[in-house]
Amino acid sequence: MIRLVFGILVLFAIFRFPTIESRSHHPSAYSGIEFPALNCRKHKAVITDFGGVGDGKTSNTKAFRTALSKLSDLASDGGAQLVVPPGKWLTGSFNLTSHFTLFIQKGATILASQDESEWPVVAPLPSYGKGRDGTGTGRFNSLISGTNLTDVVITGNNGTINGQGQYWWDKFKKKQFNLTRPYMIELLFSQNIQISNITLVDSPSWHIHPVYCNNVIVKSITIIAPVDVPNTDGINPDSCTNTLIEDCYIVSGDDCIAVKSGWDEYGIKFGMPTQQLSIRRLTCISPKSAGVALGSEMSGGIKDVRIEDVTLINTESSVRIKTAAGRGAYVKDIYARRFTMKTMKYVFWMSGNYNQHPDEGYDPKALPEVSNINFSDMTAENVTMSASLAGIDKDPFTGICISNVNITLSAKPKEVQWNCTDVAGVTSRVKPEPCSLLPEKKTEGKNMDCMFPSDLIPIESVVLKKCSL
Known part of the structure; x- marks a missing residue:
């Protein structure tokens, strides 16, 4: 009887939780593959164990959903790892589970389905109130x-997720949606997240969107989208605390990184800021948008953002602050340094009139605070306009500091290089000469340097473990 029971349990384990050795993908295909991760997993499986077919035509939505459903039972027993091997794996939306690793192998591509029935409809985010594409019916x-x-x-190890966005872009352009387009990766109310070492292509809208999350690492990501398609933002940390974004290469038709925290009265009510954010070693190409945007949805607040070692090529602006009356909250304690820029429309751009609102319910008296904004050690070549800095009437942007910046103009630059209204601050060693609202400052006869924090945010000290397939 004991042997019989044991045999049944073994068979149950084999069929319920197959390992990567149980199907046609031989273990030797995975030998020698190591990767860094927050945690390694005790249990391992391959998408083919759950009926996956990597021919680029067969829908694998059921396979992914079945895999995640079954592997979720292993979360409390060392966690599970699902491998997507070489091939093209067509799928609709699926949800992840805790203590879990999704590994996309080199030569593997997860293809997003263009069948809308494979994308469930969910409610709008509470800090937005409406769908981001301007509808209130969901997303x-x-x-x-x-x-x-x-x-x-x-x-x-540089596998790919392809959002096949053309279908969604065409319908959006023709205004045929009453739902907000899907994002590629979105995790909500979660903690201890790592997204790394993969390539993301052509998302229907934003590519990576952690929202209401803590302790997030986005590392060594390549994102490629057409430069003429709007809303294909690269990485959008939204109402998140303790986030590290590093070593990423992004080509986009919108902001390479957009820092957000909710929209007007909905974001004010939800009240969750983005804070403790470090962005470093970013390369960005975005002719129609910013390298890093702060806003425009920032009604929960944005503070303590450090941005350093950034290369911008053919990009509309470097760090852009976008806000408006009705947003409320704040953008403060922002530090940016060591930027190299080539072919820019603007170097510095701040907009207090970004008047896109979810509905008529916003409070025009909810004015944002923009203060303690620091830029230092930057060079820019082939620039059309050095700065467009526009605060809000009776609500100026204050504490702006710009030091050690050298801007070389294009062959046909704007006649006015610094256009400043409703702003206040100081500069040091900046060329061309800034506007009168940002006068040159020296301390005891010495050149002034703008501040950059010397401490680290906690996520920067995390050491990843060495895991294997």
Whole structure:
């Protein structure tokens, strides 16, 4: 009887939780593959174990959803790892689980389905109130998503996720949606997140969107989208605390990184800021938008953002602050240094009149605070206009500091290089000469340097473990 029971349990384990050795993908295909991760997993499987077919035509939505459903039972027993091997794996939306790793192998591409029935409809985000595309009826769930998760890793050895965005872009342009387009990766109310070492292509809208999350690492990501398609933002940390974005290469038709925290009265009520954010070693190409945007949805507040070692090529602006009356909250304690820029429309751009609102319910008296904004050690070549800095009447942007910046103009620059209204601050060693609202300052006869914090945010001290397939 004991042997019989043991045999049944073994068979149950084999069929319920197959390992990567159980199907046609031989273990030797994975030998020698190591990768850094927050945590390694005890249990391992391949998408083919759940009926996956990597021919680029067969829908794998059921396979991914079945895999995640079954592997979620292993979260409390060392966690699970799902490998997507070489091939083209067509799928609709699926949700991740805690203590889980999704590994996309080199030569593997997850293809986003263009069948809308494979994308569940979910409610608008509470800090936005309405769909981001301007509707209040809801939004398509993201391709890869999850809510209330802990310890999630999405990684690979340069595997690919292709959002096949053309279908969504065409319908959006023709105003044929009453739902907000899906994002590629979105995790909500989650903690201890890692997204690394994969390539993301052509998302229907934003590519990576952690929202209401803590302890997030986005590392060594390549994002490619057409430069003429709007809303294909690269990485959008939204109402998140303790986030590190590093070593990323982004080509986009919108902001390479957009820092957000909710929209007007909905964001004010929800009240969750983005704070403790470090962005470093970013390369960005975005002719129609910013390298790093702060806003425009910032009604929960944005503070303590450090941005350094950034290369911008053919990009509309470097760090852009976008806000408006009705947003409320603040953008403050922003530090940016060591930027190299080539072919820019603007170097510095701040807009207090970014008047896109979810509805008529916003309070025009809810004025944002923009203060303690620091830029230092930057060079820019082939620039059309050095700065457009526009605060809000009776609500000026204050504490602006710009030091050691050398800007070389294009062959046909704007006649006015510094256009400043409703701003206040100081500069040091900046060429061309700034506007009178940002006068030159020296301390005891010495050149002034703008501040950059010497401490680290906690996520910068995290050491990843060495894991294997």
